[in-house]
Amino acid sequence: MTKIEFNKDTKFSMKHNKKTDRIMQNILLIPTVLSASFVLMILIFISQRGVAPFLPSEYGNESVNFLRFITGVTWYQPPNSYGIFFIVVNTVFVVALSSLIAVPISVFTALYIAKMTPKPISKFFQTIIELLASVPSIVFGVFGLGVITKVVLWIASIFGLQTAGGISTLATVFVLAMMILPTITLLSITAINSVNLDLEKNSLALGASKMQTYFKVTLVSAKSGIFAGIILGIGRALGEATAVSMVAGNAGSGPSFDLFSTTRTLTSTMLLGLKETTGLDYDIRFSVGMVLILLIILTNLGLNYLKKKVGRFS
Amino acid sequence: MKHSKRRRLDFLFQGVITITSMIGLFLLIAIFAYVFKQGSGLLSWDLLTSDYYAxxxxxxxxxxxxxxxxxxxxxxxxxxxxxxxxxxxxxxxxxxxxxxxxxxxxxxxxxxxxxxxxxxxxxxxxxxxxxxxxxxxxxxxxxxxxxxxxxxxxxxxxxxxxxxxxxxxxTSGKGIRGSIITTLYLIILTLIIALPIGVLSAIYLREFAPKKSKIVEILRRLIEMLTGVPSIIFGLLGAAVFIPFTSTFTAADGGNLISGALTLAVIVLPVIITSTDEALKVIPDDFRQASLALGATKTQTTFKVVLKSAIPGILSAVLLSVGRIIGESAALIYAIGTAIKDQIILTERSTSLAVHIWSIMAGETPNFELASAISIIILAVVLVLNLIVKFIANKLSYESRTS
Missing domain, CATH: 2.30.42 (Pdz3 Domain)
Known part of the structure; x- marks a missing residue:
């Protein structure tokens, strides 16, 4: 057996080594804290800019009436009256409709990919969905303005309705549904794949058909994971800006539940008509941003609460 | 009798699900078909190399x-x-x-x-x-x-x-040379800023952070929260923080490429951290222990052994980030602006390819042909990047299975 010899230096250097590791640990803490600080920076600095329009100390007589801002049904009345209530209602309406369309399609697609096809085909379809997920928002915008609005025009003509070149609530709903479809599908696939196969086998052994098993065992067991995907998708939809702005039309007042008239979402309000980079009309967009952040947080909390409740009853 | 009814119902469900799951494929094909039909006529070397303004x-x-x-x-x-x-x-x-x-x-x-x-x-x-x-x-x-x-x-x-x-x-004009250069600048600058911060953060969280520390847990959660922030909110961050910041330290006055790159860096940071972390996670502990047993310090082990094995993961992070940077529009509209330029200066405004599309589409007369031509370029790059990332991931999981 070889005898391991320690000399004095070894002991010293081990101590020394520990010291370099400790220093390295502290150095590496810096980028980590920096990375973590950005969320706080977003909250602090956007709030700071977003609150400014309401402060007489910042804007004097020009300052915006806060109460009118959160209850208003007209976006802008000169010189300094802004209203955002109807925009929040429109945003929620549009997002709710788009998830109504996207959720069943996504869950069915996920079921198909995870359970109903042989591996090569399922891999192909999963890649397709992943590619769809990576299509940038601006391309959806071009497609929305070039194709979806035409589809809406066609639908409107069937019902004999008027629409402003197809730029409408319905077009926004379609574009959003397209954009959140891959998100929900991919998370649902993961959820369905993690369902214990024994459960399904038991169900089949008891004489249930494959479809009965999928709907009554697989999907029910994957419920929680699918719900997580829906929450993520809805969060995406609320914050989606570019594509929505291109097909929403930025209606001046509302709320409007007419599918074929123009609409205005929080994000389209922030993005469209951006000209100056100072002044009230610019700063008020930060206030809209604050409302958007608040809406996303509240929606997330609410849906997560719902998810827990749904989970409990299974 | 009942049995056949159930079979028919099963068949119906199966049909509905199969048809529904074609929608994703159909949409992807429709998007491609549309941008190719509209834009391919315009796509030429001349488009890529000429100025926007005549x-x-x-x-x-x-x-x-x-x-x-x-x-x-x-x-x-x-x-x-x-x-x-x-x-x-x-x-x-x-x-x-x-x-x-x-x-x-x-x-x-x-x-x-x-x-x-x-x-x-x-x-x-x-x-x-x-x-x-x-x-x-x-x-x-x-x-x-x-x-x-x-x-x-x-x-x-x-x-x-x-x-x-x-x-x-x-000269003919309507070229996108300036926007291509801007996009390349943004990619390089963003990666220079975000890559070290992201990789080092991931290393800290996975290798050095004390286990079961409350503070580390909070840091982790804060970084995770970044993924859920919509890009337009990042744009506001750029406008409220990075534009004033760059205006103070450089010759910039208002939105500029550096403020845009800083904003993009925050956007891709969670991508880089997650991807690097995933790579670090799958490195077997044997590697670390072998290195430590040979007398290497934790620092040496991390940077010479662990990090080397994590390179494919970091590469995926870079590719995903590049895809994100090329596709990003809403954040840049705030963090830089929408003015299309032919002469690209770091401390001034100009548009990336995605924002170029926004600029020509947001006006009274949207230019579908040019927008589609640029969309083809963006789509091609983004999709190829994603396929490479998938290929790397497949290869890695294959290697870890076989080793």
Whole structure:
């Protein structure tokens, strides 16, 4: 057996080594804290800019009436009256409709990919969905303005309705549904794949058909994971800006539940008509941003609460 | 009887699900088909390399014309009308709005018109090149060519003339060279900023952070929260923090490429951290222990052994980030602005390819052809990047299975 010899230096250097590791640990803490600080920076600095329009100390007589801002049904009345209530209602309406369309399609697609096809085909379809997920928002915008609005025009003509070149609530709903479809599908696939196969086998052994098993065992067991995907998708939809702005039309007042008239979402309000980079009309967009952040947080909390409740009853 | 009813119901469900799951495929094909149909006609080398704004040149020719007779090159077809006296050929072309104009289809390398004095700037010269449009010519014999004259007429009038009092040409414009350069700048700057911060953060969280520390847990959660922030909110962060920041430390005044890159860096940070973390996670502990047992410090182990094995993961992070940067629009509209530029300066505004699309689509008359042509480029790059990332991931999981 070889005898391991320690000399004095070894002991010293081990101590020394520990010291370099400790220093390295502290150095590496810096980028980590920096990375973590950005969320706080977003909250602090956007709030700071977003609150400014309401402060007489910042804007004097020009300052915006806060109460009118959160209850208003007209976006802008000169010189300094802004209203955002109807925009929040429109945003929620549009997002709710788009998830109504996207959720069943996504869950069915996920079921198909995870359970109903042989591996090569399922891999192909999963890649397709992943590619769809990576299509940038601006391309959806071009497609929305070039194709979806035409589809809406066609639908409107069937019902004999008027629409402003197809730029409408319905077009926004379609574009959003397209954009959140891959998100929900991919998370649902993961959820369905993690369902214990024994459960399904038991169900089949008891004489249930494959479809009965999928709907009554697989999907029910994957419920929680699918719900997580829906929450993520809805969060995406609320914050989606570019594509929505291109097909929403930025209606001046509302709320409007007419599918074929123009609409205005929080994000389209922030993005469209951006000209100056100072002044009230610019700063008020930060206030809209604050409302958007608040809406996303509240929606997330609410849906997560719902998810827990749904989970409990299974 | 009941059994057959159930089978029929099963069959129905199966059909519905199969048809529904084709929607994703259908949408992807529809998007591709649309942008290719609209944009492929415009997609050319010329589009990629030319300026967005047309430049107009105002020139004249007062020298004595030589006796040289130019020959029409054989590769030019019937539609090009050639002036053998001046060595220049004209044809009719359509611009992006579908209007016809007179194009300089060919100019001989020895043509007297190749280099002409600039009327607007004394002492300067103007280079007349192919693909410029001919707007107007006044000859010394006072015949005039207007753009609407037609190429045949123009070539004849050129042959009849001995000198030019005034000739106005314009470059085609509507090119995206500036936006391509901006996008490349943004990719490089963003990665320079975000990559070290992201990789080091991931290393800290996975390798160095004390286990079960409350503070570390909070840091982790805060970083995770970044993934859920919509890009337009990142744009507000850029406008509220990074634009003032860069304005203080550089010559910038308002939105600029550096503030845009800083904003993009925050956007791709969670991508880089997650991807690096995933890579670090799958490295077997044996590696670390073997290195530590050989007497290496934790620092040496991390940077020489662990990090080396994590390189494919970091590469995926880079590729995903590049995809994100190329596709990003809403954040950049706030963090830089929407002004399309041909001369790209780091401390000034200009548009990435995605924001270029926004700029030409948000106006009164959206330019679908150009937007689709740029969309083809963006889509091609983003999709190829994603496929490479998938390939790397597959390879890694295959290797970890077989080893």
């Amino acid at each position: 430049t107009t040149y105002d020139t004249y020719y007062s020298d004595q014309l030589g006796d040289e007779v130019f020959e029409k090159p054989s590769h030019l077809d019937e539609s090009v009308y050639f002036s053998s006296k001046w060595g220049i050929g004209f044809s009719t072309a359509l611009d992006n709005e579908g209007k016809s104009y007179m194009l300089i289809a060919y100019i001989d390398s020895n043509s007297p018109l190749r280099i002409l004095p600039d009327k607007n700037n004394e002492g300067e010269v103007v280079e007349i090149t192919e693909n410029q449009a001919l707007l107007k010519v006044i000859f010394t014999n006072y015949t005039i060519i207007m753009s609407s004259e037609g190429p045949e007429n123009a070539a004849n009038l050129f042959d009849a003339a001995d000198g030019i009092i005034d000739m106005i040409t314009t």
